[in-house]
Amino acid sequence: MDDQSDVYTDNSQNPADKLQIKNDWQVLSPVAILYFTVSVFKHLFGNLIYLIPVLAVSYKSVLEHPYIWLPSILVMFALITLFAFVSFKVYRYRLTEDNIEIRSGIFNKKHLNLPFSRVQNVKIEQPIYYRFTGHACLQLDTAGSAKNEAKLVAIKLSFAQELKTLIQNQVPNDIMDTDEHNISTSTTEVGVGSADNLGQQEKVLNQRKLSDLVIHGITSNRIWIFLGGLAPFYDNMFNSISEWLSTLGIELTELFNLQTRSLFEVGLYVLSLTMLVMFVLIGFSVIGAIVSFYGYTLSKLDDKYIRRSGLFTKHEVSMRLSRLQMIVQKQDWLDVLLKRINLKFEQTHSFSQNQNSSAANSKIIVPSIKPDESQALIDDAYPNNSLNNLVCNDRFTPISKGFILRNILFILMPVWLVITSFTIMNDKLMTSILVSVLFLGLCGLVVLRWKRWGVAKDKHFVYLRKGLIGVDYYCFPTYKVQQTQFKQNLFMKKRQLATVKFILASGSLMVPMINENLAYELINDGLYQVESCQKSWM
């Protein structure tokens, strides 16, 4: 198989020349200085976000003393550049046949040694400033902790690609050595096929147009995160906006004055103003979606899914089909209206925890696709699944109505009773009415939650439906289960109900209050499938 690894690389020149194992320490290309500078910046400003409110309050006094802030900014720049340069100088990497070593760090020296067979995930990232020189970052994830993650900071893009194929081909070789016989025969077949360059064609599964991304921007609720981030500035923003408007001859206080204008008029103003603000915010969200998903393609090479996207920084994430833990089909209420779906291919949880900043970028998510496209993708990953059938015929087993009773009677009701009796005793009728309305609304949500929640299973898969106003569908192969939990309290026992929790490597899924027998069946069958089929979960 080692000889065939050449065949796997897609470069037409003889890649073995480039990939030949240099047993000495390599230096990065000088472009890396840029990368280190930027990462220091990101690091600094990531922390500085907390300081922004302080700066915003005192920025006038800061601006009044240019002798202080100008030199200090210059010194900061110089320090950062120096730091980046030294980081570049001390960074060394070495590739051996099945192993990568990275030495880095100025104060804390780090020596990382990572066998290729332990690599879970290979990610190529190309920041915008690397695009002119044709460099890229290669990130190698392991199943372990964040400390075990390697990043080759500035290597040629073509080299990164070759290295990626080399590393990813290392894994099946390993499996073949230890695992079943018939797998090995099938791989050799693929090997033969690849010699004819048949099995090696990358198949594009999905592409997203700009219009799709606009829809994704509108439907995904990133606006609220943005709003939260802006919270400290509301006061300032409002002041400056009203100042600006008054220079245009519009007085806000005049506009919203109920004494001089009719309620209808003011209402109209408020409505149009909120619409305007919403419009701007949605615009931001759309821009965010375009930045992260521009030029989106999802393709498949053998059993690997590859996602490429990004306007400024191009991301390439690839994942083996065997690493896929669960498929999640998410639909928010707006998605339901627009008939769009966000499809997520979930893999092991630890990856997304590793890079919390770029978590969205390291996941394989297909934004805002149409139902038939989503179904095609799901069928491609899990050929035997019957999700579509279940959804169309509504064959999910609903959870017990006791769920509504429990949540309203034992959680919402006591709180509501306490608050209303308290407010009524204190003669605050208005508050108690508001609280009651809120209570009714929450009860409605509980009913909706109950209505959405359902479970189904077939021979190989377990399906879960849940949601509130939107609907999410979860589908996972039963043998991927890591652990099961069966829960039942005395009330539930009396009514023969039970709660089941499946723990997967990508997170846990709960099915509350289903029939006891179904719960036992789910767990017994789940355990049986895990233990009887010798397939690895990875």
Place this chain on the structure above:
Amino acid sequence: MSATHFSNPTVSIEQLPSILALDKQSLCKKYAPINRLLNLSLTLLFCLIGTALYFQSVVNLSADFLYSLPYIIWSVALLGFLNTWFNYASDLAKNYTLRELDLHYASGLFFKKVVSQPITRIQHIELKRGPIERKVGLATLQVFSAGGDMHTFQIPGLPIDTAQQLRQFILQHKDVVKHG
């Protein structure tokens, strides 16, 4: 794993081994009494501190606080006692089962819970022993899967020998040897 040993008979759902019919093993007999002792002495300690506060004259405490202190002490004592009693009862209800291919741990008096961990999905095992556990020869078996730290399977209050045996059994299990 070669093809000659392969067999795949049809299994109906009713015939599957059920977690309903587990052969329950109770924890070490010392576990519940020791926990009860610990809880009681903790309650007693709090009450003693409270009483000491009440009768001391080194620190000046407000009159209001001193007035309510006896009530606090009594309620702590009562709650502590109830808690101890409840914990003792639930400790007695805890049990575990080792089957050929999976481990189960059941707990809870009013809120019953059965956690099942297939051995083939185990990543690594730890035996945890605090100072008191070492003193009385108990151990806690922790089993980690890829489900994350939140879902660590653990069995407390095992006699150390049993815990070692369980550990050995899991480590030498064919599924772990193969996938670990």
